[in-house]
Each structure stands twice: as structure tokens, then as C-alpha cells.
Amino acid sequence: MGFQKMIAFGPVPSRRLGSSLGINHIKPKNCTYACVYCQVGKTTFMDIERRFFYSINEVISDVETKLIECDARHTKVDYLTLVPDGEPTLDINLGKLIGELKIFHIPVAVISNSTLIDRIDVQEELLLADWVSLKIDTVDENSWKKINRPNRKLSLSDILSGIQTFRSRFTGRFVTETMLVGGLTDTPVSLEPTISFIREINPHVAYFSIPIRPPCLNWVKPPSKEFMENFLLNTIHTLPTADILFEAETGNFVSTGDLTNDILDITSVHPLREEALAGxxxxxxxxxxVVDQMIKKKMIACVRYHSGNFYVRCFKKEEGKR
Ligand code: SF4
Structure with a gap:
């Protein structure tokens, strides 16, 4: 039995965006980074060239179908969120896609890793969104190479100046996201200049998270309790508006019909806690x-991490090919 990938998934409850209908418009897993904490798994296709993945019509029609299902179930959608299992700005159609999504009269959000933000075309396209999140894990070159493991053609200084320029141009809601990883971004050499940089660009909210879901590499750990205490007591308050995303988002995920495909779509970008999956x-x-069958067929796998079980999608290598 074949399972067709749905581009739109959810809606997923999000601390930042309310009820967020995810749009996975990149084939797995095309990214410019191979972050050590990535929840989506290993980067199988690393490149910085923008390219075609899906036609606009294909994406729009999938979103429309999902919105009709949501409407029939009286499920509210607060944001259409471009949050693929890779980097959204790699999509050559990003700007056109954001423009077309406006027909649904629902705000459009994009969650990017910032790597292509120094490109004028990427900036112009992201300016069309209503809400943009840019990743800033560190501004320290050594820590950057260790945590984000970037494509070697990328330059951190270009990325940081691209973020500054985009911030000065964007009139929508601008947020940043920083992952705190034990021994990597929790060190003074990484954290202090990163906090200063974030303070300078003054996002509407600076979000901080820790690897609570199973990361790509199993040596990746959250920072120590002592660090977290000090961070919460002394550091976070030095930013005008900051928030923490330390709790797993285990609200009521909404299935919109085909349960197996729903689970596959959500787990491909969003490892699920057992409680959320049960919901x-x-x-x-x-x-x-249903879960037992999917595990047996190697569609998903159960991973034990800290105190809980998480369910992640098993990708076949050929699924990510263009
Ligand atoms: S965390 Fe995001 S940016 Fe990092 S490798 Fe995974 S998909 Fe790419």
C-alpha cells in the first residue's frame, strides 16, 4: 500500500502561533545545515542553491483541501506555516507561494534557519510573510561550525549582516529562535555575544529552546541545571522580550481524516511525544x-529520550530526491 505525502499537515498547536497548519514544501531532508540537534534526522541533501520542489498549484491545492477539512470539523487555523523538514528558503517558489497563500486570508508564517537571508531575492520574498522566525543559535564561528555544521560555502558574517538588514526592512512580526545545547551554545564565548546580537536586532520575541525531543546525534544534551537556573534568573531578563520553549507542545493535535498519513506528515517535521500521538x-x-502497525511496517519508529517516548518518521533515502 502506498502512502502519498501530504504537503499540508496538522493543524498543530504551537506556543508561538496558536493553531498552525504546517506546510512541508521541501523534499526530505534538503537543508543548508546539519544541526547536531535536528529532530528531523540527518541532512541527506545539503546544498545552498535554491531550486524547485513542488509546483505552486500542488501546494495550494493541498492546503485548500486541508482547510476544507478543518472547516468541516470547525477547527480554527491561526497561521499557515512554512515549516518543512528542511530549509524553506531553498524553495525557488517561496515568494510566489507566500503570495498565493494570501488567497486564504490567514496570516503566513515562515520558520527559517537564516542561512540564505543575505540574498536580496530571499529577503524580498520573506518580506511578503506576516511572521518570520530566524534561527540564531550562536554568533561565534567555532560554535556555529560545531552546532549547525553548515554547508562550507556559507559565511556566518554574511548571515548575521543579512539578518540585520532583513530586520530593518521587515514590517511584520519578527522573532528569533536560539537552541541552547550543553557544551556548545551555553558557553560564555558563545552565549554572551549571541545575546548582545539578539538584543541589538530587537526581535518582537527572542525564543530559546533546549533539545527536549530526540536529536539527530544522541550525545546532544540540554545545558546543565545550574546553567539553566542562571540563564533564567540573570540572562533572559537582559532581553526586552524573550520566551522559552522548553516544554514539549503536547496539546490536542487534530487529525483531519487519513490517520496514517496525518501521523506520517506530522512526524516528518515534528517528532511526537507519546501523549500527543495518543491524543x-x-x-x-x-x-x-495503528501505531503498532506503522512501526511494524517501518513507517515510524519509537525513540526513548530522557523521560519519554517519542515517535519519529522513518524516511527512505529516495524520498528526498528531486
Ligand atoms: S534543525 Fe532545521 S536548520 Fe538545522 S538541520 Fe534540521 S532542518 Fe536544517
Missing amino acids: IIANAGNGWE
Whole structure:
């Protein structure tokens, strides 16, 4: 039995965006980074060239279908969020896609890793969005190479100046996201200049997270308790508006029909805690045997991480090919 990839998934409850309908418009897993903490898995196709992935019509029609399903279930959608299992600005159609998504009269959000933000075309396209999140894990070159493991053609100084320029131009809601990883971005050499940089660009909110879901590499750890205490007591307050995303988002995920495909779509970009997955299944009126079957067929896998079980999508290598 074949399972067709749905481009739109969710909606997923999000601390930042409310009820967010995700749009996975990049093939897995095309990225400019191979972050050590990536929840989507290893970067199988690393490149910095922008390219074609799906036609605009294909994406729009998938979003429309999902919105009709949401409407029928009286499920509210607060944002259409471009949050693929890779870097959204790699999509050569990004600007046109954001423009076309406006027909639904729902704000459009983009969650980017910032790597192509120094390009004028990428800036122009992101200016069309209503909400943009840019990743700034560190401004320290050595830490950057260790945590984000960038494509070697990328330059951190170009990325940082691109972020500054984009910030000065963008009139929508601008947020940053920083991952705190034990031994990498929690050191004074990385953290202090990073906080200064974020303070300078003055985002509407600076979000901080820690690797609470199973990361790409299993040696990746959250910072120590002592660090976190000091960070929460002394550091975070030095930013005008900061927030923490330390809790897993385990609200009521909404299944919109095809349960197996829903689970595949969500787990491809968003590893699910067992509680959240159980919620989806109960909501769809099914039992846990759906998960057992999917594990047996190697569609998803259960990963034990710290205190909980998480479910992640198993990709076949050919799924990411253009
Ligand atoms: S965390 Fe995001 S930017 Fe980093 S490798 Fe994964 S998809 Fe790419």
C-alpha cells in the first residue's frame, strides 16, 4: 500500500502561533545545515542553491483541501506555516507561494534557519510573510561550525549582516529562535555575544529552546541545571522580550481524516511525544494498534529520550530526491 505525502499537515498547536497548519514544501531532508540537534534526522541533501520542489498549484491545492477539512470539523487555523523538514528558503517558489497563500486570508508564517537571508531575492520574498522566525543559535564561528555544521560555502558574517538588514526592512512580526545545547551554545564565548546580537536586532520575541525531543546525534544534551537556573534568573531578563520553549507542545493535535498519513506528515517535521500521538489517535476514534502497525511496517519508529517516548518518521533515502 502506498502512502502519498501530504504537503499540508496538522493543524498543530504551537506556543508561538496558536493553531498552525504546517506546510512541508521541501523534499526530505534538503537543508543548508546539519544541526547536531535536528529532530528531523540527518541532512541527506545539503546544498545552498535554491531550486524547485513542488509546483505552486500542488501546494495550494493541498492546503485548500486541508482547510476544507478543518472547516468541516470547525477547527480554527491561526497561521499557515512554512515549516518543512528542511530549509524553506531553498524553495525557488517561496515568494510566489507566500503570495498565493494570501488567497486564504490567514496570516503566513515562515520558520527559517537564516542561512540564505543575505540574498536580496530571499529577503524580498520573506518580506511578503506576516511572521518570520530566524534561527540564531550562536554568533561565534567555532560554535556555529560545531552546532549547525553548515554547508562550507556559507559565511556566518554574511548571515548575521543579512539578518540585520532583513530586520530593518521587515514590517511584520519578527522573532528569533536560539537552541541552547550543553557544551556548545551555553558557553560564555558563545552565549554572551549571541545575546548582545539578539538584543541589538530587537526581535518582537527572542525564543530559546533546549533539545527536549530526540536529536539527530544522541550525545546532544540540554545545558546543565545550574546553567539553566542562571540563564533564567540573570540572562533572559537582559532581553526586552524573550520566551522559552522548553516544554514539549503536547496539546490536542487534530487529525483531519487519513490517520496514517496525518501521523506520517506530522512526524516528518515534528517528532511526537507519546501523549500527543495518543491524543491524535483518540481524536480520530482509533486505537494504538495503528501505531503498532506503522512501526511494524517501518513507517515510524519509537525513540526513548530522557523521560519519554517519542515517535519519529522513518524516511527512505529516495524520498528526498528531486
Ligand atoms: S534543525 Fe532545521 S536548520 Fe538545522 S538541520 Fe534540521 S532542518 Fe536544517
